[in-house]
Amino acid sequence: MRVLVTGAAGFIGTHVSAVLREAGHEIVGLDLMHPAAHRAQAPVPPGVRHGDVRRAADVDAALEGVDAVCHQAAMVGNGVDAQDLPAYADHNDHGTAVLLAAMGRAGVGRLVLASSMVVYGDGRYTCAEHGDVPPAPRRVDDLDAGRFDPGCGVCGAPVTWRHVGEDAAFEPRTSYAASKVAQEHYASAWCTLEGGSAVALRYHNVYGPGMPADTPYSGVAAIFRSALERGQAPRVFEDGQQMRDFVHVRDVARANLAALERVGDLASGLHAYNVASGHPCTLGEMARILAAAGDGPDPVVTGDHRPYDVRHVVASPQRAYDELGFTAEVPPAEGLADLAHAPLRTR
């Protein structure tokens, strides 16, 4: 297959392109070399053309002879404050709309879209009395007092987290999350209008070699890894008991390969899949694994909290296994220990 990979010079796009090539596919790479991800004058990597998904002429040219599109280009991170909203809307929402319109003109009917588990907002919880419930909103008073676990949204009693399936409602909390929901909606509309088939891969916390070093937009694995490189302890917010699933970038790339090879056989419409390692762990555990492997100082649990953070979110990897045949291969304990010595991208 000839595949257009947008964001091909980025952290995930680089690994996706490599795995697709290894599987025998031909790649057309497109990347804007955005300054949030690449330093000024960074060379465009071999096999990637410099171009912008928001510019129809760039996308039309890149789509020539293409069988499928793998759309990784995006502004990432949570966004720092509301001033980031226009940039997320521009790159992620508008860029996706331009890309989809171009695919319509070029008659390309297969799309794999990088989405995120941030579309769910907080995870899903079970109350002993009320069953599956939404969590009560996190109140600043509770967080200040060190009460980090949410209560039942109905009665306030303690709840236990459970896996989030793909049918859970969208509850985006950040600029980035809102733009990922929008991308899925645009992809769904494109399927209806063009009879296309699309897969949205909702990545859990991605880590691995080549991930960007500490920036205001970095995820926690890069922040901890960068701190250790400076000889500083990872600073773990809240009480360190919040649950996440850290999935290796190579597994994320393999999920893209599986999706691209299956999307043509799926019914027209958007199909969403969580992409997770299947081995969730607490933030505190993750910090300890990284610090120990890097021979760095022990993590410090600070009790700090951020207004947009969710408490526990753990996506179920079951549907991706059942329908795409995808299962992650890298156990987080191994992959995170490797990350302690893996090169980071300094932009």
Ligand code: UD1
């Ligand atoms: C992260 C990504 C999000 C991505 C999602 C799924 C970022 C900023 N967030 O969301 O874009 O879509 O995974 O792949 O890239 N924390 C600390 N110390 C720190 C920073 C954070 O303890 O210095 C804690 C936070 O309070 C939070 C957890 O680490 O509890 C995860 O934070 P983070 O990686 O920023 O965001 P996610 O919500 O997991």
